[in-house]
Amino acid sequence: MQIQSLGLQNFRNIKSANLSPNPKLNVILGQNGSGKTSVLEAIYYLGFGRSFRSNRPSKVITYQQDSFVVFAQLDEHKIGLQKFKGGDTALRINKETVRSQAVLASLLPLQILHPEGYGLVDGSPKHRRAYLDWGVFHVEHQFHAAWQNYKRILKQRNALLKQTRQYQDLQFWDKQLVELAFVVSDQRKKYVESIADTLAELVTEFLPEYQFDMAFYQGWDDKVALEELLKQSFERDRLLGYTQYGPHKADLKFKFDGINAVDVISRGQLKLFVCALILAQGQHAQQISGKKTVYLIDDFAAELDMSKRVLLARCLQHNGSQVFVSAIEEQMLDGFDLEGCTMFHVEHGVISDYKTRVKHG
Numbered sequence: 001m002q003i004q005s006l007g008l009q010n011f012r013n014i015k016s017a018n019l020s021p022n023p024k025l026n027v028i029l030g031q032n033g034s035g036k037t038s039v040l041e042a043i044y045y046l047g048f049g050r051s052f053r054s055n056r057p058s059k060v061i062t063y064q065q066d067s068f069v070v071f072a073q074l075d076e077h078k079i080g081l082q083k084f085k086g087g088d089t090a091l092r093i094n095k096e097t098v099r100s101q102a103v104l105a106s107l108l109p110l111q112i113l114h115p116e117g118y119g120l121v122d123g124s125p126k127h128r129r130a131y132l133d134w135g136v137f138h139v140e141h142q143f144h145a146a147w148q149n150y151k152r153i154l155k156q157r158n159a160l161l162k163q164t165r166q167y168q169d170l171q172f173w174d175k176q177l178v179e180l181a182f183v184v185s186d187q188r189k190k191y192v193e194s195i196a197d198t199l200a201e202l203v204t205e206f207l208p209e210y211q212f213d214m215a216f217y218q219g220w221d222d223k224v225a226l227e228e229l230l231k232q233s234f235e236r237d238r239l240l241g242y243t244q245y246g247p248h249k250a251d252l253k254f255k256f257d258g259i260n261a262v263d264v265i266s267r268g269q270l271k272l273f274v275c276a277l278i279l280a281q282g283q284h285a286q287q288i289s290g291k292k293t294v295y296l297i298d299d300f301a302a303e304l305d306m307s308k309r310v311l312l313a314r315c316l317q318h319n320g321s322q323v324f325v326s327a328i329e330e331q332m333l334d335g336f337d338l339e340g341c342t343m344f345h346v347e348h349g350v351i352s353d354y355k356t357r358v359k360h361g
């Protein structure tokens with residue numbers, strides 16, 4: 001998948017911009033606070049319907065404006081998103097209004113690497129579930145509906161837990177919940193198995209000093225059937241006011257030399273590991289669905305020594321995907337082959353003076 005053109009209106013300090021990105025490497029250069037990350041954030045909005053650095057859309061709309069707009073021409077579709085101060089969202093594909101962000105997401109597989117994004121390893125399990133579900137979503141078409149239905153029924157169950165003292169009142173919901181739990185969990189399990197080799201290869205390349213291992217926890221222990229477990233834990237669930245077991249509690253455990261990743265690796269190694277995780281997903285999605293992932297890399301140079309910058313840059317470029325990378329200065333991009341790339345200069349929210357480097361020979 002490629003973004004052939006990108007338009008922004010009233011997005012943070014960018015009043016208006018129309019860009020024609022390079023099908024391969026796009027470099028976004030600018031001083032601190034110029035608006036580089038905002039360009040990545042705008043693209044991210046198209047793929048995820050939210051920001052990676054603020055959960056309040058009103059913060060993203062340019063001061064004194066009522067909405068922001070981001071639109072892009074992809075290979076075959078034109079997609080657009082408008083967010084209003086009051087919280088409403090309008091989504092469009094080829095000028096038609098669509099209701100679900102999932103439709104846009106399926107057209108634009110996106111991955112991001114940014115300094116606050118290491119929650120994938122050192123944050124709560126919800127980050128790792130989101131990672132897992134991105135992968136399953138892009139290769140298993142039934143997954144999204146099953147997961148949405150599961151979450152809807154779980155909400156009903158949790159509401160009922162607060163109202164009843166009798167397990168019988170929950171039985172009807174639990175039957176449906178268990179059926180959906182198996183669909184969701186089986187697909188996640190298969191996905192983890194299918195991505196394991198690609199991920200292990202990348203981790204070995206980026207962090208050869210460690211023996212890497214990944215394990216999937218589905219959200220409950222297989223020793224007891226989920227239906228039975230829900231019944232057994234009813235009293236405790238009722239006291240807590242939520243359901244303790246099920247796919248909503250799934251997690252991925254990453255270990256290096258048998259020890260939890262967070263207890264072993266440094267910040268720079270964490271960045272490399274997160275990069276291995278997102279590259280593995282992109283490569284796998286491409287093998288299965290043929291769709292290429294677009295990579296957004298914020299502040300490329302931060303926390304990496306030169307040899308690692310070279311390694312990472314090569315990996316990103318050899319992937320053949322479209323990449324958007326931000327940096328303060330061109331010198332910080334050692335490792336990237338800049339021939340043929342497009343450079344955008346951002347200054348006080350104005351994106352200009354871009355040029356495509358001429359490819360020689």
Ligand SMILES: Nc1ncnc2c1ncn2[C@@H]1O[C@H](COP(=O)(O)OP(=O)(O)OP(=O)(O)O)[C@@H](O)[C@H]1O
Pocket residue numbers: 011012013014030031032033034035036037038039058059060061062063328
């Ligand atoms: N809603 C808004 N309206 C107008 N300007 C905003 C809004 N939100 C943030 N800004 C400003 O937009 C600028 C863009 O910041 P952004 O994070 O994109 O910069 P950056 O180039 O990535 O900087 P850095 O290198 O420091 O990360 C900042 O100066 C910020 O003050």
